[in-house]
Amino acid sequence: MRALAIGIDIGGTGIKGGLVDVISGELVGERVRIATPAGGEPEDIARVVADVIDELHAPAHVPVGICFPSSIRHGITMLAANISQRWIGFEAEKFFEEQLGRNIHFVNDADAAGYAEVVYGAAKDQEGLVIMTTLGTGIGGAMIYNGVLIPNAELGHLELDGFDAEKRASGVVREREGLSYPEWATRLQRYYSHLEMLFSPELFIVGGGVSKSYEKFLPLLDLRTPIVPAQLFNKAGIMGAARLAYDLA
Numbered sequence: 001m002r003a004l005a006i007g008i009d010i011g012g013t014g015i016k017g018g019l020v021d022v023i024s025g026e027l028v029g030e031r032v033r034i035a036t037p038a039g040g041e042p043e044d045i046a047r048v049v050a051d052v053i054d055e056l057h058a059p060a061h062v063p064v065g066i067c068f069p070s071s072i073r074h075g076i077t078m079l080a081a082n083i084s085q086r087w088i089g090f091e092a093e094k095f096f097e098e099q100l101g102r103n104i105h106f107v108n109d110a111d112a113a114g115y116a117e118v119v120y121g122a123a124k125d126q127e128g129l130v131i132m133t134t135l136g137t138g139i140g141g142a143m144i145y146n147g148v149l150i151p152n153a154e155l156g157h158l159e160l161d162g163f164d165a166e167k168r169a170s171g172v173v174r175e176r177e178g179l180s181y182p183e184w185a186t187r188l189q190r191y192y193s194h195l196e197m198l199f200s201p202e203l204f205i206v207g208g209g210v211s212k213s214y215e216k217f218l219p220l221l222d223l224r225t226p227i228v229p230a231q232l233f234n235k236a237g238i239m240g241a242a243r244l245a246y247d248l249a
Contacts, residue, residue, distance in 0.1 A: 004028065005249075006058055007242030008049055008066040009109065012036060012083070012137055015045065016234070017052035019062070020242035025120035031238065032056060040083035042090060046099040053100065065105045065245030066096060067112035067237045069140070071152040075106050079154070105245040108152060110134050110207075112240030113230070114142025115149050117205050119243055121231035128202035131155070131195060132230070135208040139166040139191075143199075149244075155195065165191050171210045181213075185220035196225050205230050 002024075008017045015036050019028040032055045037044035049066065070077040075093025080086075093106040114132035117123045123130045127146055133155060134140035141155025156166035167173065169187040179187075192204060204223070206214060207230035214229035221227060232239055 002028070003246060004058065004062050005242035005246040006053060006056060006062055006064045007112075007238035007240070007245070008052060008064065009112070009237030009241065010036070010045060010049070010066065010068045011109070011237075012040075012069070015048050015052055016238060017049075017056055018235070018238045018242070019056045019058050020239055022243045022246045025116075025239060025243075027235065027238075029056070031235070040087075042084070042086060042092070042095060043099075046096055049096065050100055053102075060102070063105065063242075063245040063249040064100070064102050065107060065112070065241030065243070067107050067109040067241040068092065069109050069138075071154055072106050072108050073152065077106075078152075103249070105241070105248055107241055107244055108140070108142075109237050110140025110142045111149055111151050111153075112142075112244060113140070113207050113232070113236035114144055114205070114240070115244060116232050116236045116240030117207070117230055118144045118147055118149075120239060121236070122205050122228050123203055126203055129199060130203045130205065131199060131201045132205040132207055133195075135169075135171040135206060135210050137170065137172050139170050140208075158194065158198075160191060160194055165194075171208055174210075181216040182220060185217045188217065189221050189223075192221060192223055192225075192227065196223055201225055203228070207233075207236060209234070 132142040139156030143150040143153040204227040
């Protein structure tokens with residue numbers, strides 16, 4: 001029998017979900033995507049998540065993991081970047097369990113993606129400290145030590161040269177300022193050198209949509225630490241949320 005769990009990835013533009021075989025690391029059936037409601041209010045997002053789960057036609061007993069762009073403490077969302085401010089201090093895990101009638105595990109989106117890369121992807125069997133960053137609307141961060149997730153590492157909010165790092169080096173900043181890849185790589189060099197100095201990791205993994213174009217900027221970085229693209233791309237959040245929900249069920 002397959003070991004199944006549902007993974008839901010709540011993003012700023014889309015809410016994606018999939019039924020996952022957590023042993024093989026494969027989706028069972030097609031991934032479902034529905035646009036994120038404007039304003040990002042909890043009730044509206046919960047309704048869309050319910051619709052995504054319905055479309056997956058999964059058994060009622062299957063655990064559900066939800067990853068979300070906020071640090072999560074005891075099921076409470078602590079931050080609200082690019083979403084409704086009502087999420088700050090919001091009992092999200094309890095709220096979603098009540099709305100969906102299921103046991104839910106809530107996790108930060110970068111943490112879920114990083115965990116998936118350790119279990120199934122670029123950092124599988126890697127010992128020591130792995131740092132994954134996701135370069136998108138902001139910069140998400142995940143830290144995993146010997147396969148154990150260290151949650152809520154908000155590495156995009158490190159202060160660098162008087163700015164939140166993500167205000168200078170995220171994927172959206174590259175697009176908004178019209179930076180060439182070499183120009184952007186100069187900013188990324190400053191960021192990753194700073195992370196390297198602080199944490200001395202064994203491996204950096206770079207995720208987010210721009211990781212598909214990794215050959216345009218990763219070779220321009222000069223670091224002691226190996227730095228590689230994520231392998232799971234847009235499936236990483238779904239896979240990691242599902243696996244964490246299964247492991248913690």
